[in-house]
Amino acid sequence: MTRPLALVTGASGGLGYEFARLLAERGHDLVLVARTGAPMEELAQWAEARHGVAVTVLPKDLSHPGAGGEVADELAERALHLDVLINNAGFTQLAPFAESDEQVMMSMLRVNIETLTQLTRRVVPGMVERGSGRIVNLASLAAFQPGPSMAVYYASKAYVLNFSIALNVELEGSGVTVTALAPGPVATGFQARAAMEDARLVKGRKLPSAAEIAEWGWAEAEKGKPFAVHSPRWKFIAFTLRFLPRRTAARIAARTNDRV
Numbered sequence: 001m002t003r004p005l006a007l008v009t010g011a012s013g014g015l016g017y018e019f020a021r022l023l024a025e026r027g028h029d030l031v032l033v034a035r036t037g038a039p040m041e042e043l044a045q046w047a048e049a050r051h052g053v054a055v056t057v058l059p060k061d062l063s064h065p066g067a068g069g070e071v072a073d074e075l076a077e078r079a080l081h082l083d084v085l086i087n088n089a090g091f092t093q094l095a096p097f098a099e100s101d102e103q104v105m106m107s108m109l110r111v112n113i114e115t116l117t118q119l120t121r122r123v124v125p126g127m128v129e130r131g132s133g134r135i136v137n138l139a140s141l142a143a144f145q146p147g148p149s150m151a152v153y154y155a156s157k158a159y160v161l162n163f164s165i166a167l168n169v170e171l172e173g174s175g176v177t178v179t180a181l182a183p184g185p186v187a188t189g190f191q192a193r194a195a196m197e198d199a200r201l202v203k204g205r206k207l208p209s210a211a212e213i214a215e216w217g218w219a220e221a222e223k224g225k226p227f228a229v230h231s232p233r234w235k236f237i238a239f240t241l242r243f244l245p246r247r248t249a250a251r252i253a254a255r256t257n258d259r260v
């Protein structure tokens with residue numbers, strides 16, 4: 001019996017690591033992609049020994065132009081056909097736009113948007129041909145409003161949300177579903193990477209674990225939903241934001257992004 005195959009980007013830590021663990025537990029072979037090889041190799045050994053699944057580790061910088069195509073080429077060379085694609089790699093920086101690091105900003109756009117889009121473009125036709133597939137794109141609660149001090153990140157997640165919903169509708173009836181996940185803040189290395197632990201949004205708050213969010217996110221994806229917002233509180237906020245003037249919504253985000 002052949003096992004389903006799932007590719008997870010950003011599988012070296014945080015949410016991607018937990019998605020990979022969960023999918024291994026549920027009998028998926030895995031392709032793991034991120035820059036840092038060691039945690040993915042460890043995960044691969046654990047998954048192979050514990051769950052008898054096959055794991056391919058592809059260390060890769062997804063901020064390079066064309067990285068999504070390169071990953072797809074590697075899959076084609078190995079004759080690997082994906083049943084599940086988790087476009088999870090992503091990051092932010094917290095800084096006023098005029099003071100933000102330009103290189104980091106451009107890398108962010110490539111990882112959060114360009115690579116995600118290119119990899120999806122290369123994977124969808126095969127899924128459609130085979131009549132089944134699940135694509136999960138990590139958006140964020142940030143997708144629902146403009147976010148001063150993280151303007152590019154928030155806008156990148158709005159792209160991921162709208163891109164995913166459009167594709168979900170386009171692919172209706174094909175057997176392929178695309179789901180954007182919108183968690184609020186999650187306890188991962190994300191905040192430290194962005195040096196934003198002192199932002200009002202996260203400081204002193206108890207955040208859900210990456211394992212909890214991966215479990216929730218996969219359950220939502222299995223329902224084939226176009227998008228899902230985590231927790232009643234964030235659902236209420238995402239819903240309410242639709243009725244506020246956009247500038248008011250941006251001012252609320254500016255306050256939550258303040259360093260305190």
Ligand SMILES: NC(=O)c1ccc[n+]([C@@H]2O[C@H](COP(=O)([O-])OP(=O)(O)OC[C@H]3O[C@@H](n4cnc5c(N)ncnc54)[C@H](OP(=O)(O)O)[C@@H]3O)[C@@H](O)[C@H]2O)c1
Nearest residue numbers: 010012013014015034035036062090140185186188189190
């Ligand atoms: N944590 C939150 O509060 C939160 C909330 C909402 C949405 N999200 C979204 O969830 C996703 C996962 O975030 P996380 O919280 O798990 O963050 P994380 O713990 O910082 O993990 C990010 C992952 O992305 C990978 N990555 C970053 N830059 C990369 C690059 N240039 N090339 C390849 N891989 C790269 C990292 O691997 P390497 O460094 O090894 O390359 C790592 O595996 C992101 O899209 C994020 O925007 C997070």
